[in-house]
């Protein structure tokens with residue numbers, strides 16, 4: 587994990603970054619409220635447990651993890667909205683929580699689930715507010731809008747009241763407004779959530795072009811693996827506030843820890859317990875079975891399955907990337923059985 591680095595290409599750096607929230611616990615009902623008021627009971631939630639990583643200029647990195655893993659908390663610390671409990675963050679040479687103007691002009695945080703445009707006004711008005719906040723000249727504003735319009739096709743929607751826009755139209759405007767000042771570092775938290783497949787692709791295209799044009803660093807969380815596979819070579823996986831993987835996406839499907847999916851059509855029913863001796867059981871639906879096994883042992887495991895079960899059909903495939911990532915999440919990992927192979 588990173589030690590202090592003077593590498594000028596590093597744009598985002600987290601060094602043992604930690605965030606603990608203190609939450610007040612309250613029992614339900616009026617008495618509970620009264621008790622909480624008189625003698626408040628608090629509990630600490632360790633949302634991010636001292637994570638370290640570095641991103642370099644122009645990198646697009648997928649930041650993945652199950653619900654509640656600590657992704658949003660990390661992005662909020664990196665963009666200066668939350669103070670870390672301990673550890674440090676450095677973004678474009680700045681300490682985010684100081685929220686210096688020079689820092690704010692170089693970053694953006696887009697949260698797909700939160701709205702930043704002014705609800706009752708046309709999107710155009712929010713753009714003008716941002717133009718003023720970020721001190722963007724009229725010439726630069728017009729040039730940027732022209733470029734964004736080419737990819738996002740904003741014509742016809744900028745003059746509509748934001749609350750009358752469809753989700754996809756609003757997300758295009760949210761992104762354009764958030765990138766108007768041409769930030770060098772983008773923190774994108776679920777930017778395609780709830781969008782249809784075409785609109786997801788449009789947003790991806792926009793992020794890809796922006797990254798190429800401005801050599802921007804992009805840190806992206808998404809529950810849609812298509813976003814990640816389309817944009818990111820490297821992924822960071824966080825689970826329970828800890829970083830459990832930092833590396834190439836391709837290493838997950840072809841590296842030493844890679845797995846294969848074995849699909850079986852059985853002729854005779856069997857039990858989950860028996861099948862689990864040959865790999866991680868993903869699905870048992872009547873006679874249809876799906877297991878994952880280590881890639882390096884796929885032949886041996888397939889041969890063992892054919893020997894010990896009545897198999898009508900067997901196929902070997904790469905597991906879907908969602909499953910590969912899911913297996914990194916500690917809560918879903920199970921010990922690998924090997925003794926039944928003999």
Ligand SMILES: Nc1ncnc2c1ncn2[C@@H]1O[C@H](COP(=O)(O)OP(=O)(O)OP(=O)(O)O)[C@@H](O)[C@H]1O
Pocket residue numbers: 607608609631632633651652653654655656657658659660
């Ligand atoms: N303001 C807060 N006060 C107390 N606990 C919080 C607060 N914000 C987040 N948490 C807790 O911190 C943990 C991490 O939350 P966070 O929102 O960072 O996760 P996430 O990975 O972004 O999840 P999701 O994918 O569901 O958005 C969770 O247990 C969450 O309940």
